[in-house]
Amino acid sequence: MPEVATALRKTALNATHRSHRAKMVGFGGWDMPVEYTGITAEHMAVRSAVGLFDVSHMGDIQLRGPGSLAAINQLSMNDASKLQVGQAHYSAMLTPQGTFVDDIVVHKLSDNDYLIVINAGTREKDIQWVRQTIGSMPSCHINDFSDMYTQLAIQGPRAQQTLQKLTDTDLSTIKNYWFTWGKVAGLYNVMIARTGYTGEDGFEIYIPSDEPTSARVWQEILEAGAEFGILPCGLGCRNTLRLESAMALYGHEISDTINVFEAGLNRYAKLDKPGFMGKPALDAITAAGGPARKLVGLEMIDRGIARDGYPVKSLSGEALGQVTSGSPAPFLKKNIALAYVPTTHTDPGTELAVEIRGQLVKAVVVPTPFYKRPRTIAPAV
């Protein structure tokens, strides 16, 4: 047990989690539920039915004013000029070296009004970075709204049917990575976004962050989803779900020592738009022939579980790189990992070894995502 007690921040649902016997853990400076009924059961609920997550530890930064589009396009590698009102996209804020300050989701609330959702562990760093990078640009106000919202994620093939019971907004009209505002659980003008971090269909809603409201809506969603077998979910399955879907996690697949090409996220970097923070470095990497290492998916062949930080080697023991995330995959029932290896070793089918407690354990490079959800039309409510 760690001797140094650091004060962890709490979301408005902290007491709810504790009173429902969630196992709590420190994550990115926050006291968060890691699991309720168990990672495997929660993971399977999201893949097959629906799960509910408290993701209020995520931060929210608003950029507002006539200069906000220019500001967001300087700050973020994707091209926000392509967004329509009510649309969101995945992007990242980069350092001048083309490495990651954080990955973000940019929402266009209206002309001259954008909301950036950022990671929990990087909140303070991110807000400072935003102020430092675009604070001097004209006609753009920067507002940190992180503490104003309780952010709930309702995820899984039954997410729409669950949430639909609590709103008269027709959720079937919201496309993936779009959002709208509607009345949810009696609350007016709730932002309802068809986004998530699980590889499933689902929604994220942003409600006022006072404790009674947060606890009430949490409970109403659980009741609405009860007939589908909804489970309250912790960060444990959030991690295994995103890993099966090969989504990056800051501090693992992406960081300020990993660049956009290495992470394989260059499809979100719009190098043809006018300059943005990190673009010259990305152009230089392209001119130099691309990155020397890349992120790959690994599936363990021999018995063993790759974990974050384990060395990746050739079968003959030559050091190649490192696992960034590794875990048993509850849905796929395989042991999977993401790892950085030299571009000479990235072809699917390439056999490598992960060093697990001194032993070389065989693995194979596989295409990512490991899991892709079946593209079926959601059943009518």
Add this chain to the structure above:
Amino acid sequence: MPYPAQYKYTKEHEWIDVSGETGTIGITDYAQNSLGDIVFVEMPKLGEEIQAGSTFGSVESVKAVSDLYAPVTGTVTAVNEDLVSAPETINTDANTTWLIKIDLTDPLEAASLLSAADYETFIAEETGH
């Protein structure tokens, strides 16, 4: 959660059931609960000597790896092979799901380990309740 009174316990959350010169070793209910869904157990080979306080294997849940520490010194005489295909049995019943059996080097060595009551006090302190 009752911890069998005839077992002895370690602060690393193993139990040992001593019967004559044989010790049967498992992990405690507290340990399985802390780990969550157990998916992998790595155990020593038959005939291997394990040393009190040293690691003799590991148990992995979806989220974490935890080393197994030998409560006492001895030689491995049996390994619970069922756990290779069904490691989750430990979650179901940690008190009766054994990992290994050992031939005890000193049958009296286990006497100095924690009693069930001592262990319950220890975990109560560890969890701060």
